[in-house]
Amino acid sequence: MQETILSLCPGDWADYELIDTGGFEKLERFGEFILSRPEPQAIWDKSMSDQEWKKLAHAHFAKEKNNPEKGQWEQLKRMPHNWNIAYSNSEGLSIKLNLAQTSFKHIGLFPEQAVNWDYLYKTIKKCPVPNPKVLNLFAYTGAASVAARAAGAEVTHLDSVKQVVTWSRHNMESSGLEGIRWMVDDAMKFIKREARRGNVYQGIVLDPPAYGRGPDGEKWVLEEQINEMLKVCAEILDKENHFLLLNMYSLSFSSLIAANLIKTTFPKIENAEHGELYLNDKFDKKLPLGIFFRFSSF
Known part of the structure; x- marks a missing residue:
């Protein structure tokens, strides 16, 4: 074999962007909304300051101490609970995906x-x-x-x-x-x-x-x-x-x-x-x- x-x-994607990673977190843009969430793989330092992250983010997921998968969302700016984004490629694929904040990050x-x-x-x-x-x-x-x-x-x-x-x-x-x-x-x-x-x-x-x-x-x-x-x-x-x-x-x-x-x-x-x-x-x-x-x- x-x-x-x-x-x-993934290549260029208008509705998604990974902005920064580090400190066991990731800062991402989904459409017009920016979220910060836990990320166990991101063991290095952030490139941006905590203040810059907080200024950009619409919501932050605060995990429970004993369960990193569970917690609650802290709303930092106004945003809907549900929204959608589009994905397309040069081969002809075009789909729309619905997003929501869940209790499992x-x-x-x-x-x-x-x-x-x-x-x-x-x-x-x-x-x-x-x-x-x-x-x-x-x-x-x-x-x-x-x-x-x-x-x-x-x-x-x-x-x-x-x-x-x-x-x-x-x-x-x-x-x-x-x-x-x-x-x-x-x-x-x-x-x-x-x-x-x-x-x-x-x-x-x-x-x-x-x-x-x-x-x-x-x-x-x-x-x-x-x-x-x-x-x-x-x-x-x-x-x-x-x-x-x-x-x-x-x-x-x-x-x-x-x-x-x-x-x-x-x-x-x-x-x-x-x-x-x-x-x-x-x-x-x-x-x-x-x-x-x-x-x-x-």
Whole structure:
């Protein structure tokens, strides 16, 4: 298997900008609104002063002492609770995404994933199978699902949280699209059922969390279950015309781990690429935000 190792960063995006990073925080612009949020990877110093950050930010997420993922938003300037931004590329992809301040510091969008939306759109457009079937597991608010649908795929979007599936539907409708199949289910249970039924997909997208729960409390631990999940995915991935995109965000994982997982599960793959996703702030500091592995037969 020949493979290419890459570090990928989204290009120019009118509605998004990473302004500064450091001090375990990041300062970002989403449309016309600027937010400061915790970022465990940003262990270096900020390039701008705390006063400059506060002057720019519309809101700041103050985390709880014992749980960095939970906390509350401090409103520093007037801004709506919900708003939207647009994303487009030179290949013809154009989508609209709805954002909101949540109690878990997230706003419904991971900007570094834009390079994966580009990949999905371009790859699906090249697929020899008309309207290829694409399964998006751990699909969150569905930007990847919307990008795949925009490219003409028949998309099955699966997440264990009903509220984010509803959020995803809103993103689809805001983008002027329809027809995505929505599933609220445990990812492992679902793909095992699909394998038993003999269902096949031309494309599979996986973006699993480090830890999670299914709708009925099913436990998910990335390092314990991702190997088994990929084996089941191999059963339901079209043997002739296929692509797979794996994305993982874990402080302990490198893209070499993803490569080893793929090599031992899919011994004969083509057009393989793996590496890091990152965002570049205005001071040329590169913020690592996950690893990826992707391959395609076409």
